[in-house]
Each structure stands twice: as C-alpha cells, then as structure tokens.
Amino acid sequence: MKKRIGSYPRVRVEGGGRGVVSQSGAVLLVETARKTGLDQAISTALTPWRKPRAVHDPGKILLDVALAVALGGDCLADVGMLRAEPAVFGAVASDPTVSRLVGVLASAGPKALAAIRTARAQVRERVWKLAQAAAPDAGGQVIVDIDGVLVLAHSEKQDATATWKKTFGHHPLMGFVDHGSGGSGEPVAGLLRPGNAGSNTAADHMETAELALAQLPKKYRRGRQTLIRTDSGGGTHEFVAWLAKRGRWLSYSVGMTITDAIHQAVLRVPATAWTVAVEPGGEIRDGAWVAELDGDVLKGWPKGMRLIVRKERPHPGAQLRFTDADGLRLTAFATNTTDAPIAHLELRHRRRARAEDRIRNARATVLRNLPLHDTAQNRIWLEIVQLALDLLAWMPMLALTSKARRWEPRRLRLRLFAAAAQLVTTGRRRHLRFAAHWPWTDVITDAIQRLDALPNPG
Numbered sequence: 001m002k003k004r005i006g007s008y009p010r011v012r013v014e015g016g017g018r019g020v021v022s023q024s025g026a027v028l029l030v031e032t033a034r035k036t037g038l039d040q041a042i043s044t045a046l047t048p049w050r051k052p053r054a055v056h057d058p059g060k061i062l063l064d065v066a067l068a069v070a071l072g073g074d075c076l077a078d079v080g081m082l083r084a085e086p087a088v089f090g091a092v093a094s095d096p097t098v099s100r101l102v103g104v105l106a107s108a109g110p111k112a113l114a115a116i117r118t119a120r121a122q123v124r125e126r127v128w129k130l131a132q133a134a135a136p137d138a139g140g141q142v143i144v145d146i147d148g149v150l151v152l153a154h155s156e157k158q159d160a161t162a163t164w165k166k167t168f169g170h171h172p173l174m175g176f177v178d179h180g181s182g183g184s185g186e187p188v189a190g191l192l193r194p195g196n197a198g199s200n201t202a203a204d205h206m207e208t209a210e211l212a213l214a215q216l217p218k219k220y221r222r223g224r225q226t227l228i229r230t231d232s233g234g235g236t237h238e239f240v241a242w243l244a245k246r247g248r249w250l251s252y253s254v255g256m257t258i259t260d261a262i263h264q265a266v267l268r269v270p271a272t273a274w275t276v277a278v279e280p281g282g283e284i285r286d287g288a289w290v291a292e293l294d295g296d297v298l299k300g301w302p303k304g305m306r307l308i309v310r311k312e313r314p315h316p317g318a319q320l321r322f323t324d325a326d327g328l329r330l331t332a333f334a335t336n337t338t339d340a341p342i343a344h345l346e347l348r349h350r351r352r353a354r355a356e357d358r359i360r361n362a363r364a365t366v367l368r369n370l371p372l373h374d375t376a377q378n379r380i381w382l383e384i385v386q387l388a389l390d391l392l393a394w395m396p397m398l399a400l401t402s403k404a405r406r407w408e409p410r411r412l413r414l415r416l417f418a419a420a421a422q423l424v425t426t427g428r429r430r431h432l433r434f435a436a437h438w439p440w441t442d443v444i445t446d447a448i449q450r451l452d453a454l455p456n457p458g
Contacts, residue, residue, distance in 0.1 A: 021085050024421035024432050026071055028447055030088060032395040036130070037457030038123045039063055042387075045119035049104055049112070056093040061101050062116070064092050066387035072413050075371045076102065087423050087430060106376035116383045117214065120390060124186075125217040130454055131397045134405070136179045136186075141251075142220045143178040143227045144188060144212045145355035146234060148199055149362065151370055158375045161195035170370060171197045172382065173204050175212035176358040178229075178351070179393070181280070183405055185358040186393035187386040188215035192370075192379050202238035205230065209243075224251050229352045231255040237300065240334060244302030253349045256307065256332040265297040266309055266330060277310060278343045280351075287313035290346045293332075305334050308342050308349075357408075364409050365389055398454065399447035415440045416447075 033039045043059030050058050067089070068079045076098050083092035093101075105112040128135040136142060153160035153169035160169050175189030189211035191204060198204075209228055213221050220226045228243060232255035243252040256262070269291050277288035293307045301307075311328040333349045340348075359367075366385050370378040392412065396405050407415070419440065421432040434441045 019423050021088055021421050021423050021432060023071055023081060023085065023417055024088065024434065025417040025419040025444055026067065027088055027432060028395050028399065028416060028444065028451070029067055029070055029391050031448065031451045032391055032398065033063060033067075035398070035451050035454045035456065036123050036127050036394060038119075038387075038391070040457060041119040041123050042116070045115040046105075046112075048115070049101070049108065056091070056097055058101055058105075060090075061093045061098055062105075062384065063387065064089065065098060066384050066391065069366050069385060070388035070391050070409070071417055074366045074369055088432075102372070102377055102380050105380050106374060109376060113379060113383060116387075117211070120387065121215045124188075124215060124390070126457065127394050127398070128217065134183070134397050136177050136183070137217070137220065137225075139180075141225045141227060142216060143229055144175050144209075144216075145178055145185075145352055145358065146173065146175045146189070146205060146208050146212070146228065146230045147355045147359060148173050148197075148233060149359050149367060150195075151367060153195075153370065155373075157370065157373050157378070159192075159194040163195040164199065167195075169195045170378075171195050171199075172367075173197075173208045174359070174362065175208050176355060177216075178354055178358075179397070183397060184361065184393050184408065185354065187358075187362070187389045188212040190382045190386050192375065192382050199233040200236050202236045202242070205234050205236075205239045206242050221249070224249075227251040227253060227348075229253045229349065229355075231352065231355075232257045235334065240305065241302050244305065244336065251335070251337050253333055253335045253337070253345070253352070255349070255352075256334050258330050258332055261297050262293065262307070262309065262332055263330070265293045265295070266291075266311070269293070269309075274311075275341070275343050277312070278347055280347065285312075290342050292342050301334070304336050306336065306338070306345075307332060307334055308346055310346055361392070361409050362389060365392065395447075399450045400443070401446075404443055416444055419444060 039059065042063050043057050046058035046062065064082050065076060065079050068082055071081065073079070073081065077095050079092060079098055080095070082089040128137055149172050150163055150165060150167060151170045151172060152167055162168055163171055171193050173191040173193060174187060176185040177188050179185050189208045191208045191211065193204060213226070216226065228250055234254045235256040240254055243250055274289040274291045277285035277290050279285050288310060290308060290310045293309055298305065298307060309330060309332040311330055314329045335345055337345055362385070365388050370381060372378050372381055392409050396407065419434055419438050421434045424431045424433055434444055
C-alpha cells in the first residue's frame with residue numbers, strides 16, 4: 001500500500017465536466033428578485049433606455065450586475081460568472097454591452113437615477129408586506145441611520161480627493177433602515193461625494209434624508225413612526241432645524257459634539273439628576289448615567305429639542321478627551337421624542353452603532369471600491385451596489401429563519417451561494433440537486449420552499 005504524503009487527499013483535476021452548476025445557491029437571490037417583482041420593476045423603469053430591436057433588456061442587464069456584486073464581484077466584468085451559468089441566470093449580456101448601458105445611464109444623469117430609485121421604492125413596499133412580522137416596520141416604527149463611508153481610490157478618478165483621514169478617495173453618505181437585533185439592514189440612500197466632503201455638511205444630510213424617506217412606504221414618509229438617527233456629523237444647527245420643521249412628520253435622534261457650553265452644563269448637573277443607563281434587556285448598564293440638560297445650553301436650537309448627555313467610565317486603555325469630565329467619557333444627543341424615559345432614549349440612540357455593521361457589510365459588497373472613472377458612472381455603480389444590498393437583505397428577511405436570518409454577506413456567500421449543485425433535466429423541467437453532504441443544503445432547500453410559497457407579483 002502506497003503511503004499518502006501530506007495532510008490532504010490527492011485528487012486529479014481535469015476539465016470537461018458537465019451537469020454541474022457553480023454558485024448554485026445564487027438561485028435564492030434569483031428567486032427573491034422574481035418573487036418581489038424586482039426584475040419586472042427595474043425592467044419597466046429602464047424601458048426608456050431600451051433601443052429598438054435590442055437583444056438584452058436594460059433592466060435585466062443592471063440586475064445581472066447587481067447579482068454578480070451580491071455574489072462577491074467587484075467590477076462590471078464579473079458579470080461573466082453569471083454568463084457561464086445560463087440555466088440559472090438566463091441570457092447575460094456581453095461585457096461591452098454592460099459597459100455601454102452604464103455609460104448611457106450615466107449620461108442620462110438624474111433621470112436614470114430617479115427611475116432606478118423609484119423602482120426600488122415600489123418593490124420595497126411589497127417586500128415589507130410579504131415579510132409581515134419579519135419586516136423592519138413590524139413594530140410600528142422605521143429607523144433610518146445616516147452615516148458616511150470612506151471609499152479609497154487607487155487611481156486618479158473624478159472627484160477623488162484627500163479625505164479627513166489623510167487617505168485618498170470618495171466620501172459617500174449612506175442611509176440604512178435598521179432591522180433591529182434580529183436582522184441586518186437595507187440601504188435606502190446613497191449620496192456620492194468627493195473625498196474632501198465634510199462629515200457634518202448639513203445640505204448633504206438633508207439630501208440623504210430626503211432620498212431615504214422617498215424609499216419608504218408612503219405611510220412612513222409622514223408621521224412620527226419614522227426616526228432619523230445620525231452620529232455627531234448630523235449635529236448641526238441647519239440639519240436639526242430642518243428635522244424640527246418636520247417635527248410633525250419625523251422623530252430624530254442626532255449625536256451632538258461636546259462643546260464647552262455643554263461641558264460646563266454637565267458640571268452643573270446635580271448628582272440627584274443623573275439616572276442609570278440601561279442595557280437592551282432592561283438591566284442596569286454598569287458605570288454609565290444619563291441626564292437631560294436645559295437652560296442656556298439650548299439657546300439657538302429649535303424649540304422642542306431635548307439634549308440628553310451620558311457619562312460613562314471609559315473602557316480600559318481608552319484615552320480621555322478635553323471635553324470629558326471627572327474621568328468619565330461624555331457623549332450627547334438631541335431628540336424630539338417626549339414619550340419615553342431618557343434612559344430608554346439613550347439606549348435607542350446607542351443602538352445607532354448597528355450602522356457600523358451595515359457599513360461593514362456594504363464594504364464587503366464592493367463599497368470599498370468605485371471601479372469606474374467618471375463620477376456619473378460611479379453614481380450608477382452606487383445604485384447597483386444598493387440593489388445588491390437590497391437583495392442580500394430581502395432574501396434572509398423572506399426566506400431564512402433563526403440564526404441564519406442574521407448572517408452577513410460574507411457568510412451567506414460562503415455557506416449558501418457558493419454551494420454547487422447538479423443540473424438535471426426531467427420531464428422538460430430543470431432541477432438543481434444540491435449535495436446531500438453540504439452542511440447547509442437544508443437551509444437552502446427550506447429557503448427555496450418559503451420563497452416558492454410567496455404569491456407571484458402582479
């Protein structure tokens with residue numbers, strides 16, 4: 001018997017295999033696009049840009065690129081992975097055709113962007129209705145987190161400039177709907193900006209908030225059911241005043257910079273006015289207290305604004321700032337919510353940290369790179385990325401349960417989308433047979449059954 005050398009079995013590799021489909025788990029995304037009506041909505045929206053006697057539908061082309069991005073692609077040419085599997089993805093346009101479409105849509109400017117965004121908004125409303133208890137509005141409120149993302153550039157792309165972190169690239173402002181602790185989140189706004197765009201530019205925050213609101217179902221565009229949440233980048237007089245004017249329509253929770261006036265006001269707060277901070281389960285947060293500030297510190301700010309501050313023992317190794325007091329880290333936020341204890345309002349604002357998870361997922365879905373040169377083209381690319389993130393959020397919302405509902409894009413790709421299957425044709429129907437030994441085959445097949453049970457659009 002010949003002794004085996006090495007830790008892994010040796011296999012012979014050759015080409016020419018048949019009947020095996022790579023990235024078979026991507027059928028989950030394809031079925032999600034079909035059941036939600038995203039394919040039809042995008043196709044209808046981009047009808048004005050379809051040339052007479054064109055072979056490929058512009059909507060299908062754009063959605064194919066979004067699928068490739070959702071599967072891990074990072075440029076237009078990666079749509080080739082879909083082209084190699086026509087049994088799952090149908091006819092896929094050539095690379096030159098894809099590039100031409102992006103150029104045409106970029107030339108159309110705001111008109112093309114509006115068409116894509118309108119289609120996404122229409123589909124989002126249907127998805128939330130299909131999701132029922134799993135939808136982000138199931139609790140009667142929608143939370144939109146706005147935050148900036150630094151996207152590095154490694155070449156001289158249009159509007160790529162030095163950033164505040166001494167890097168080089170762009171600084172888009174994003175909006176995400178928070179799905180809570182039981183899910184991920186979905187993008188509702190993407191504003192492409194030069195790298196030197198300020199973190200606290202009020203006009204950009206207003207535009208991003210408008211884009212986000214336009215993506216929500218109509219009943220959430222007015223009324224206190226919608227909460228706009230930002231870090232201290234949104235804590236400007238102009239943006240808070242803009243939110244306050246919509247006080248009958250919106251709730252807000254906006255981080256505030258600790259100024260000298262706030263710092264001095266904190267020092268004057270009596271010990272009896274501090275309330276212990278709480279954790280999500282209702283337990284006391286160790287070493288943290290909250291209080292509401294009033295008086296002169298609110299002068300110049302909109303009427304009805306509440307200013308709440310938290311003091312907390314810093315984590316081991318953390319360095320205190322000049323604005324901290326008595327060895328405790330200070331943070332503050334403004335809100336117009338009046339029907340909840342300040343400890344619960346502080347917890348609600350602290351959960352804004354989930355926006356960092358959304359940004360991490362967006363970076364894992366190509367937002368670490370803008371592959372095209374012109375800003376107009378990269379605006380289309382940013383919409384493609386948001387389409388991909390929509391699919392990566394909607395599929396788990398509609399089809400996955402338990403822990404799998406919270407899987408992030410990297411894990412979805414590794415465990416579900418990368419699964420291979422055998423393509424079998426019987427009775428004029430095509431079947432994908434996933435390997436019985438794959439640990440997550442049951443997750444895939446159960447998810448497909450849930451999607452199949454959903455009503456067809458239209």
